[in-house]
Amino acid sequence: MVVRAGARRLQEHRRRIADRRFALRLAGAAAVAALATAPFALLVALVERQWTPLHRIDENAARRLHSLATDHPAWTRTLRVMSDWVWDPLTLRCAVLAVTVWLLYRRAWRLAAWSATTAVTGGLIGLWAKLLVERARPSLSDPVAHAPGYSFPSGHAMTAATSCAILLLIALSLVPRRGRPVCWALAVASVVGVGFTRVALGVHWFSDVVGGWLLGAAVVTLTTWAFEAWRTDAGLRRTPPAQGLEPELRTERPEEPQTRAA
Secondary structure, three states: HHHHHHHHHHHHHHHHHHHHHHHHHHHHHHHHHHHHHHHHHHHHHHHHHHHHHHHHHHHHHHHHHHHHHHHHHHHHHHHHHHHHHHHHHHHHHHHHHHHHHHHHHHOOOHHHHHHHHHHHHHHHHHHHHHHHHHHOOOOOOOOOOOOOOOOOOOHHHHHHHHHHHHHHHHHOOOHHHHHHHHHHHHHHHHHHHHHHHHHHHOOOOOHHHHHHHHHHHHHHHHHHHHHHHHHHHHOOOOHEEEEEEEOOHHHOOOOOHHHHHO
């Protein structure tokens, strides 16, 4: 009994240390992602003004997709429904919020913290980048859609990248192996689809969308690194992203040391 009590106290002490490190790493990941935005936005601003090849790509993509949109009104209405409702940032954020609340109910406290931190950090960095770059949206004749605010990076694209990554990495922890390709396909299709609709509707340049994807991927990578480091500190086995962040979600008591694999 004494040995068991001692081992339990050691596990609890290790968990407290891991939690403190996890909080610091999450905050550090968010700070690093925020600092990385400034030079990235500056680079994009310089490219926008001086690098002719990127400007040509943006112009050609906007012109060709805009022609398709004006020539096919029914297709354009479908794109607007997908962009304004199905893949709208509010819709995706509500989905992440619902999943985060469910994680709290399941007592997966650290995974819920990762989910919330990733979503909030992505939103704040995207807003900061827009204000820093102040890039104007495309100005097209006979526009089929309008959007307020600055253009770079695409808020829709960045929110899709962060939100779909959050939902995917949690879903992969729950679904059986044969269902994982479906999860990947839905996530990738959503992220790519969001980017396509924003350019096709003429409210973003192609480089805006790429910028949103890159920033979203950077935020997810940094916060996921913090979560994986916590698992190592807490004595839980490391898992590849293809298996999800926390396989213990399938059990009654997630984030418990006794659930780790040998």
